Amino acid sequence: MTSQGSGGKATALFHAYRAVTALIAPFAYRKVAAKLAAQGVSPQRQRERLGHASQPRPTLPSDAPLIWFHGASVGESLAAITLINRLAEKRSDARFLLTSGTATSAAMAETRLPKGAIHQFAPLDAAGPVRRFLDHWRPDAGIFVESELWPVTLSAAHKRGTRLALVNARLSDRSVRSWQKRAATARFILSRFDLLLSQNDHMAQNLISLGADTARVQPGGNLKAGAAALPVDAAVVEALRSDVGARPVWIASSTHDGEEETILAAHRTLLYRFPDLCLVLIPRHPERSDKVAELIRDAELTFARRSKGEAITPQTQVYLADTLGELGTFYALSPLVFLGGSLRPIGGHNPFEVAQAGAAVITGPGTSNFTETFPPLIAAGGAVEVQDAPQLAHAVQHWLDDPKALQTACTAASGFAKSQAQELDGVADLLIDRLGLGAKGTHPDA
The missing domain is CATH 3.40.50.11720 (3-Deoxy-D-manno-octulosonic-acid transferase, N-terminal domain)
Structure with a gap:
C-alpha cells in the first residue's frame, strides 16, 4: 500500500x-x-x-x-x-x-x-x-x-x-x-x-x-545534465561546412521574441572586425521565422533560410536555421554559442546541450530556470554573461580573436557537464x- x-x-x-x-x-x-x-x-x-x-x-x-x-x-x-x-x-x-x-x-x-x-x-x-x-x-x-x-x-x-x-x-x-x-x-x-x-x-x-x-x-x-548528446547529421554538417568554407561562424540558439534585435545589432558590430563572419540564428519556435526574417531585412543583413532549402553563399551574413530537430547538427558548426531565452526574463535554456556539443556558452542574465547551473558554469569558465548588444559583440570578438581562450572555455563547459551528469x-x-x-x-x- x-x-x-x-x-x-x-x-x-x-x-x-x-x-x-x-x-x-x-x-x-x-x-x-x-x-x-x-x-x-x-x-x-x-x-x-x-x-x-x-x-x-x-x-x-x-x-x-x-x-x-x-x-x-x-x-x-x-x-x-x-x-x-x-x-x-x-x-x-x-x-x-x-x-x-x-x-x-x-x-x-x-x-x-x-x-x-x-x-x-x-x-x-x-x-x-x-x-x-x-x-x-x-x-x-x-x-x-x-x-x-x-x-x-x-x-x-x-x-x-x-x-x-x-x-x-x-x-x-x-x-x-x-x-x-x-x-x-x-x-x-x-x-x-x-x-x-x-x-x-x-x-x-x-x-x-x-x-x-x-x-x-x-x-x-538538474536531470538535463545527464541527457544524451543531441543527434548530429554528419552529412548535413559536411554540406554546411563546405558552404561556409573557412569563414568564422557563431551561433545564436533558442532565441525568443525581443532577443533577435540585440543579436543582430551585435552581429552588425562584429562584421566591422570580421567582414566574412556568418551568424547561424536559430529561433526557439520556427513558426516565428517569417517575423525573424523581417528583422534580418530591417537590419540590412543578407540571409538564407534553412526551411526554404537556401544554401549559405559567400554573401550570406545570417543563416536562419528555422527547422526542428537539427540543433545538434548546427552546434557542430561552431564552438561559440549564445543561448537565448536569457536576454529577457524568460528563464533561459539548457546549457548542457551546448556543453555536450563541445561549445562554450554566452548567456544573458534571465536564467531563472537554471539558477543551480549557470553560476557554477560561469565560475568554471565555461560560460560568460552579457547584458546587451555591445557586451555580446565583445564576448564573441574575444573568443574569435583568442582561439586558445575559446578552447579553454569549451573544455571547462564540457568538464562541468560531465561532473553534473555523474x-x-x-x-x-x-x-x-x-x-x-x-x-x-x-x-x-x-
Whole structure:
C-alpha cells in the first residue's frame, strides 16, 4: 500500500476542480485533438488524451515494475529519458512508459526512447480519461518531471497505490504565489508524492513553504545534465561546412521574441572586425521565422533560410536555421554559442546541450530556470554573461580573436557537464529506494 502522507483529506477546491474538469473534458479534447491533428497525429493517437491506449500494456515478469514518466513537452521528456536510461541500467527487467502532451515531444520520443519503452499522450486531467489510463497501464510508480502538478491524475494514481515522485521540480515564483493562496489544496496535492527532488535549495524551500513534507524534499540537481548528446547529421554538417568554407561562424540558439534585435545589432558590430563572419540564428519556435526574417531585412543583413532549402553563399551574413530537430547538427558548426531565452526574463535554456556539443556558452542574465547551473558554469569558465548588444559583440570578438581562450572555455563547459551528469546515478538509486523499485519490487512501508 502506498503511504498516505500528511496532507489530510481532499479540499473543497479539489472536489470542485475535479467536477469542473469532468464537465469540460469533451470540449478540452476537441481543442487538443484539433491541435494534434494539425500536426499530423493520427485519430487513434489523439484518443490517448482521453485515456484510450493505442498499445497494449507490456507483459512483465512477476517482480518487474512498469515505471511511468511524465514530461509536458520536449525538454521535460528529454530529462525523463535521461532517468529512464539510468533506471534501465539498474532494473533491466523493468518496462517504461513516457507520457507527454505535444506532438513534438512524441516525435522526439520515437527516436530517443530506449528499446521496449512506450510513449503515449497524457490523459486529460479529468476523472474519465485518468481512470481509463490507469485501468489500462496500472503503473507501479509515476515520476513527474519539473512542474506538471495535475491534481486529478496525482490523486487517482496515489489512491490506487502508485508511488509517486516529482523530479527536477521547478515552479515559477508566480506559480508559488498562486499555490500559496490555496495552501490547503497545495499541501494535499504535494502529499501525494513520496519523493520530491528539486533543482536547487531555493526550490526545495518553495515546496516546503507550500506544505510538502520536509522528509520527502531533497535537492536533486538538474536531470538535463545527464541527457544524451543531441543527434548530429554528419552529412548535413559536411554540406554546411563546405558552404561556409573557412569563414568564422557563431551561433545564436533558442532565441525568443525581443532577443533577435540585440543579436543582430551585435552581429552588425562584429562584421566591422570580421567582414566574412556568418551568424547561424536559430529561433526557439520556427513558426516565428517569417517575423525573424523581417528583422534580418530591417537590419540590412543578407540571409538564407534553412526551411526554404537556401544554401549559405559567400554573401550570406545570417543563416536562419528555422527547422526542428537539427540543433545538434548546427552546434557542430561552431564552438561559440549564445543561448537565448536569457536576454529577457524568460528563464533561459539548457546549457548542457551546448556543453555536450563541445561549445562554450554566452548567456544573458534571465536564467531563472537554471539558477543551480549557470553560476557554477560561469565560475568554471565555461560560460560568460552579457547584458546587451555591445557586451555580446565583445564576448564573441574575444573568443574569435583568442582561439586558445575559446578552447579553454569549451573544455571547462564540457568538464562541468560531465561532473553534473555523474550525480544522476545517485538520483536513480534514490528513486529505486523511495518508490519501492528494488529487485523484489517490494515497498518499504508495505
